[in-house]
Amino acid sequence: xxxxxxxxxxxxxxxxxxxxRDGEQCPGATMTLDEKLAVAELLDTMGVDIIEAGFPIASxxxxxxxxxxxxxxxxxxxxxxxxxxxxxxxxxxxxxxxxQRGRIHTFVSTSPIHLAYQMRKSEDExxxxxxxxxxxxxxxVEDVEWSAMDATRTGIDYLCRxxxxxxxxxxTTINLPDTVGYAxxxxxxxxxxxxxxxxxxxxxxxxxxxxHNDLGLAIAxxxxxxxxxxxxxxxxxxxxxxxxxxxxxxxIVMAIRTRADALPYETGIESTMLTRASKLVSHATNFPxxxxxxxxxxxxxxxxxxxxxxxxxxxxxxxxxxxxxSVGLTKTSLVxxxxxxxxxxxxxxxxxxxxxxDNQFQDVFERFKALxxxxxxxxxxxxxxxxxxxxxxxxxxxxxxxxxxxxxTHGPQRATLKLAMDGRTLTEEADGNGPVDAVFxxxxxxxxxxxxxxxxxxxxxxxxxxxxxxxxxxLKDGERGVTARGADPxxxxxxxxxxxxxxxxLAASARRLHAQDPATx
Ligand code: KIV
Ligand code: ZN
Numbered sequence: 001x002x003x004x005x006x007x008x009x010x011x012x013x014x015x016x017x018x019x020x021r022d023g024e025q026c027p028g029a030t031m032t033l034d035e036k037l038a039v040a041e042l043l044d045t046m047g048v049d050i051i052e053a054g055f056p057i058a059s060x061x062x063x064x065x066x067x068x069x070x071x072x073x074x075x076x077x078x079x080x081x082x083x084x085x086x087x088x089x090x091x092x093x094x095x096x097x098x099x100q101r102g103r104i105h106t107f108v109s110t111s112p113i114h115l116a117y118q119m120r121k122s123e124d125e126x127x128x129x130x131x132x133x134x135x136x137x138x139x140x141v142e143d144v145e146w147s148a149m150d151a152t153r154t155g156i157d158y159l160c161r162x163x164x165x166x167x168x169x170x171x172t173t174i175n176l177p178d179t180v181g182y183a184x185x186x187x188x189x190x191x192x193x194x195x196x197x198x199x200x201x202x203x204x205x206x207x208x209x210x211x212h213n214d215l216g217l218a219i220a221x222x223x224x225x226x227x228x229x230x231x232x233x234x235x236x237x238x239x240x241x242x243x244x245x246x247x248x249x250x251x252i253v254m255a256i257r258t259r260a261d262a263l264p265y266e267t268g269i270e271s272t273m274l275t276r277a278s279k280l281v282s283h284a285t286n287f288p289x290x291x292x293x294x295x296x297x298x299x300x301x302x303x304x305x306x307x308x309x310x311x312x313x314x315x316x317x318x319x320x321x322x323x324x325x326s327v328g329l330t331k332t333s334l335v336x337x338x339x340x341x342x343x344x345x346x347x348x349x350x351x352x353x354x355x356x357x358d359n360q361f362q363d364v365f366e367r368f369k370a371l372x373x374x375x376x377x378x379x380x381x382x383x384x385x386x387x388x389x390x391x392x393x394x395x396x397x398x399x400x401x402x403x404x405x406x407x408x409t410h411g412p413q414r415a416t417l418k419l420a421m422d423g424r425t426l427t428e429e430a431d432g433n434g435p436v437d438a439v440f441x442x443x444x445x446x447x448x449x450x451x452x453x454x455x456x457x458x459x460x461x462x463x464x465x466x467x468x469x470x471x472x473x474x475l476k477d478g479e480r481g482v483t484a485r486g487a488d489p490x491x492x493x494x495x496x497x498x499x500x501x502x503x504x505x506l507a508a509s510a511r512r513l514h515a516q517d518p519a520t521x
Contacts, residue, residue, distance in 0.1 A: 016232050017052065021053065050232070054081070103173075137170075138169065138170030185221050336348055354383075385461050458495075483502065
């Protein structure tokens with residue numbers, strides 16, 4: 001296992017997390033305000049240098065999230081994204097105003113294909129836009145990042161001209177994204193080397209990598225860009241993001257840490273918080289983490305084959321290049337059960353890095369007691385699912401009161417469902433082609449809606465036949481899509497919770513859209 005050299009010998013690489021902007025932008029990954037606040041708090045505590053909290057002009061919800069995250073930030077710089085449009089920049093400036101350290105991140109396309117078809121502007125016009133908009137941002141905040149969208153498909157001469165204009169107008173960070181995930185590591189590194197060498201004032205700015213994973217090269221490209229002189233990496237937890245996603249934060253951090261012998265850099269990230277961050281983002285976005293995902297996948301530290309197990313028993317380093325503990329994967333020290341009291345439960349939450357308000361604690365503790373009555377051992381994953389459910393359902397309009405289902409070999413299956421909605425209790429009985437269909441038909445009868453079910457998935461939170469089932473449901477209503485989860489030892493109750501949670505999310509996003517529409521404001 002590699003040892004770390006003295007800090008002075010290493011260049012610091014800044015971690016710019018865009019989970020709440022580029023990550024949240026991908027279909028179905030929408031988060032509520034509470035979920036965004038929880039993610040931002042964890043990123044800040046974990047040592048992320050810059051948190052891109054959203055795109056303030058995009059919606060009132062985004063603006064509120066960026067403003068609130070800015071107000072609550074302790075250490076990290078809080079960035080808001082803006083197109084190269086005066087109104088966008090003004091809105092981003094307003095949103096990050098209350099941060100201890102705020103950043104406006106403005107971008108414009110530079111590649112010939114984007115200029116011709118998307119922007120319909122000449123090269124000269126775009127340079128003018130860069131000068132004007134970066135200067136406007138710089139009048140609002142000290143810290144301005146400028147990005148050349150589709151930089152990797154931009155001719156190097158023109159790219160240098162744009163970077164020179166951005167630095168001249170006051171940009172302090174220059175980001176050269178591989179927007180479409182097209183570059184190879186050699187090309188990406190060469191681009192940074194050329195721009196840094198050719199642009200007169202390049203030493204006045206920090207250069208940044210931002211890589212998409214369309215060809216599975218996002219991490220290799222990010223590391224190559226660092227070798228080419230970049231000292232900021234833009235990434236997301238679990239690699240979520242547009243299409244195939246962005247470079248994964250946990251992979252960059254652990255590559256730099258584990259291969260300190262080959263990569264003379266360091267980050268400020270507390271790596272033992274990576275697992276928790278991965279789980280939190282996965283639950284908030286309802287995007288499962290693939291089992292074989294590097295660093296945070298369920299199998300990342302599992303050794304199945306006989307030869308590997310034999311080696312591991314003799315000496316862990318035979319097949320393990322980093323320890324599970326270094327990414328925060330620890331063996332459970334305290335298994336909870338129905339005799340566990342408040343103090344033990346509070347200490348368990350602390351051990352899991354979960355910090356709840358008094359009201360949240362009370363609610364989660366009651367849910368824990370109810371679960372412990374039905375399940376012998378309550379594992380860490382069960383507790384995390386309870387906390388996630390509390391965060392996800394805190395502002396729900398529609399709640400499950402009770403459900404009973406008749407199922408078995410002779411159909412039709414029948415569900416009797418009771419819901420609480422806006423202070424009223426509603427009851428319905430419905431048949432279905434199977435018990436899940438019966439439950440969803442009953443929900444449909446009580447809450448009529450147009451949304452269609454796009455995904456229904458069940459998995460067990462832990463092992464054992466008394467494990468909680470975790471159900472994911474994805475609903476699509478026109479352009480809007482949401483994914484939500486529900487957990488319960490009863491799969492049908494978990495299914496009802498997940499479906500209702502998705503309906504609540506759709507209703508919340510419709511309310512936000514309504515509030516934004518000037519005609520209805
Ligand atoms: O991929 C990209 O080019 C972006 C920019 C907005 C920075 O996300
Ligand atoms: Zn991007």
